[in-house]
Amino acid sequence: MTSDLAGLLFLAVFALLIPGAALAIPALIAPKGTVDLTPYESGMKPVGSARLRFSVKFYLVSLLFIIFDVEVIYLYPWAIRLRDLGWPGFFEVVMFVVILGVGYLFILKKRALDWD
């Protein structure tokens, strides 16, 4: 197990080194200063900066993600021990999902999932 974790660490380091090495070569041989450095916006002159606030409704998506992802993580230990926990465990998870379902219906009723 320890060596497995060490393997992961080494692989992560390699994953960092490979693009690092791949980027070092162009730094040596690739040409420099051949292109215009303005943002590419289909040949139009960029209007303003992209550092702007815009409502893309994505903050709601990330809130929903946090809710559901945390719930899913709670389900993992139960799933592994399903056979040991038996009916009591099953009904507890059903309760858990029912409460989650009520929240889901609330989200639907609040029209949080509608785009407009």
Added chain:
Amino acid sequence: MQLLAERIATWLGMEGLPRQAVVAGVVLVVALVVATVVLTIAGILTWAERRVAGRTQSRVGPNRVGPLGFLQWVADGIKLITKEDVIPAAADRTLFRLAPYPVIVGIFAAFASVPFGQKLIAADLNVGVLYLMAITSLVVVGVLMAGWASNNKWALLGGVRSAAQIVSYEVPSVLAALSVVLLAGTLSLQGIIGKQGGWPWEWYLFYNPFTFVAFFLFFTSAVAEGNRTPFDLPEAESELVAGYNVEYSGMRFAGFFLGEFANVYLLSAIATALFFGGWQIPGVTPDMQAASPVWQAVGVGLFALKAGTGAFVVLWLRWTMPRLRVDQLMGLCYRYLLPLSFAMLLGNAAYVWLVPQWAAWVVQGATTTVGLAVAGVFVRRVFYHIRHVGDDVSLDLARGESGTFDPQLQVRVYGAFRRRHAGDSAS
């Protein structure tokens, strides 16, 4: 892996070396091998994608570099290395430079616990499934960094879209994988494969109707997580040019590109391990496989075949399906996939408790029969259409008589095809 390290140490006659040094050495080599394999797989897939695209669109695709254009990806790599690494003047330089790293680390590190074979796994973690789901989420960070740092409106929109999409579709894919975890009672991928068998009716895909549906949920959300068509809104070329990587060039672009294609193989490999019996060979028990290197090689080949077929389907999808709209995308995830995957999870749990063993056998057989029948009908339809088109346009038409490339021939045959079908729309 520690056992492997000890065996190698004995084999080399180096028992005297400190144990940790040997383990570290073996781990280092394994990491290097995995990294090389991932790069090669991703490279080959970029070539495969262009061949598939060519065939789907009745054209040739790359066929000049090497046999069937196979070395095209090497040529592309060399080209990308010699290209300037452009950093726009308005960009956030540090973040812009760092952005490809999380993407590559996320995908590469995930390959560490992909069971390519019975003994061929870099790290058989006891939390394998959870680890895979967690580490691939690193991609979101890189994509958001790239999108914001580029200081380009296309990139910003693409990056934010991509982040929203990846995190949303993670929930159904994790839940669908949970259906299998629940049946296997373990998170280790080797353990999950060990609970299945070589024959199709022993796969979790056909275990019961709930897992059958769970597979499609998993596959759909995994494709969406990988930003592949029909869910490639972050890179929608017709509206966002290239999305979050629009400002990237040279090797930094190659980082995102290889990450995407490695992810295609990764999702097929995970699906193979969870639903398709992984390296299990029909008629060969895991013990028999462990005893014989030949069977193990066959198992590795079988895994590569299954995962390769999955990757082919993902490539095929890209050239067949139209793209969704952003509002449809989120609606699909939260309205349909999420409740469905919860239903499949509870259905599976109830199935384990309610259905007695004899009934489970019947259900398994019925699911296998129906599933294989559905797959058979689908494959027959595909071949029917290919053959139907083949009457008019040969798939090999551009090769010509002597096996050499003849563009004129393609033009001629296509012209004949169009003339024959000229009246179709009128009648």
